[in-house]
Amino acid sequence: MSQQKFIDREEEMEILKNQYDMEGSGLIVIYGRRRVGKTELINNFMSGHGLYFLATNEGDTENIRNFQKLLSEFLNDKSIEYAYYNDWYSLFSSIVNNKNFIEKTKKSKIIIAIDEFPYLIEANRSIPSIFQKIYDSFLKNNNVFLILSGSSVSIMENDVLSYKSPLYGRRTGQIRIKPLKFKFINNFLKYNIEDLCNSYFVLGGIPEYILKFNTNLSFWNNLKNNFLNRGSYLYEEAEFLLRGELREARNYFTILKAIAIGNHRLNEICSYTGMDKSMVSKYIDVLISLDFIEPEIPFGSDKNFKRRLYWIKDNYLSFWFRYILPNKSEIENSRTERVFNYIKNDFNTYAGEKFEYLIRSLIYDGLTGKYYDNVSRWWGKNKLKNKGNDIEEIDIVAYSSERNELLFGECKWTNKKISASLIDKLMEKSKILLKNYNNCNVIYALFSKSGFIENKNTIKNKNIILMDLNDVKNFIEKNKS
Incomplete structure (x- = not known):
């Protein structure tokens, strides 16, 4: 992966450093979806030290040959490159007996990183x-730190990490x-806060996707250039991503499309x-394990x-399945302006859903100045009404057991002040x-894209919070680390 920036991986770097500093050998497994930043993490951790090998889907013979060449350079021993090894076992048997290898391990722990390990397994x-x-x-029993990395989450979990895997119990x-959090997106794009939100709503936190946007162009021009041009990276990426990860991709496509256009219940998805x-x-269940979709309960x-x-x-997949896949025929026939206008007209509805999710995640990270154990949404029948049949919804309900405090919030992504x-x-x-919580402290909050009709500074009630995008901007700027 070609990244120009290395952002928000302090925790992962700390884990790698701690693992490396442990006495004796180590084996760490790194995995995550395509383009999320695994290779960049490994390269930054290694900083040019150790042996990094990127596996391909060419089979054992070619991969062993390519590994030999890198190993020959790393150990400064040409004989390794020209030797013949008919399998990986004999190759590593030779490595540990190589005098240059032995000398290196005496000086420091050697890092050997094999990236895209699933290609070898396939x-x-x-x-x-x-x-x-x-x-x-x-x-x-050697001073070696082995890193096995891969983008196929299913293969890494089933063939490397699972209890049934021969490698189970070897990893340290x-x-x-995971994708980057929203607060780091302005390290890549120099937009105002609204367009940072818009960009996050269509790209998510995948660094490679964010880097496709040209910060010198407007959000809408970037969207048109990257999503509505045949052959452009983001126009094709969803298909490559899913076909590379899933068998029977067609059925997964249909399910994701069903959800993207508004079928969220199991029976609705089945019907569609x-x-x-x-x-x-x-x-x-497979899509949940891959972090592509998530279930929600009140x-x-x-x-x-x-x-x-x-x-x-995944925001990128959500946008792609809502707007790109259903309109591929139009795009393929160069009727992109019609699709573009449809997206612009519908975008506030889509962004409103994403804004709710974003605010919930930011509240969990301390947006309101406090932290909560649980932040989610609520919906259900209002049994306090006479009929009690209408479904009501609260965008945000957050609870702190430590403070016995509930926060109720509503999010509004509109072009008008509320x-x-x-x-x-x-x-x-x-x-x-509230009838289920005794003597509970209660906070009420409104989160508005375009601000408020009233001057929010005149609201003196400490139990009422009014926040707009400027408040979100101030929060992320203060909480980068």
Whole structure:
């Protein structure tokens, strides 16, 4: 992956350093979806020291040959490059007996990083067993730090990390690399806070995707150039990503499209896709394990709540399946202006959903000046009303057990200022949940894209919070580390 910036990986770097500094050998597994920044993390950690090898899908013979060449340069021993090794085991057997290797291990711990390890497994299903023997026979008792990295989350979890894997029990640590948080996006894009939000809503926290936007162009021009041009990277990436990770990709595509256009309940997804419940449930479980979608239950519900909703967690996939896949015929036939206008007209609705999710994540990180144990959404029937049949919703419900405090919040992504009087409706809806909490401290909050009709500084009630995008901007600027 070609990145120009290395941002927000302090925790992962600390884990690697601690693992490296431990006495004896080490084996750490690093994994995460394509383009999330694994290679950049490894290269920054190694800083030119050690041996970094990027595996390919060419099979054992070619990968061994390529590894030999790098190893020959690393150990300054040409004989290694020209030797013949018919398998990985014999290659590593030779390495540990090489005098230059022995001298290096006496001076410091040697790092050997094998990136895209799943390519080796796909070409040879015995690779986990082979590397288990290599580690036990040659590396475990040497001053070596082995890194196995991969983008195929399913292969890394099933063939490297799982209990059934031959490598299980050998690793001394593992890191699953997550996308960057929103607060780091302005390290890449010099936009105002609204367009930083817009960019995050369509790109998520994947560094490689963010780097495709030209900060000298407007958000909308970047969106048009990168999503609506045939052959552009972001126009094609979703298909490469899913086809590289999933079998029966067509069924996953249909499910993701169903969710993206508004079918969030299991029965709705089944109805849209025409697949039976057991099949859809199986596919959904896979998508959850890959961090592509996530289930949602109302605040305060039992974990076995059955009528859960499913949302696409990955912003890039969410945008792509909502706007690009359904309009591919139009784009392929160069009718991009029509698609572009449709996206612009509908975007506030899409962004409103993403804004809610963003604010919830920022509240969890301390946006309001406090921290909460649980931050989620609530919906359900209002049993306090006469009929009690209408479904009501509260965008944000956050709870702190330490302070016995509840926060109720509403998010508004509109081009007009909103009135603080919306707090009154929020207070009314909150009664449904407050009856379950005795003597609880209560905070009410409104989060508005365009600000408020009233001067928020005149609101003196300490239990009412009004925040706009400038407040979000100030928060992320103070909390970069």
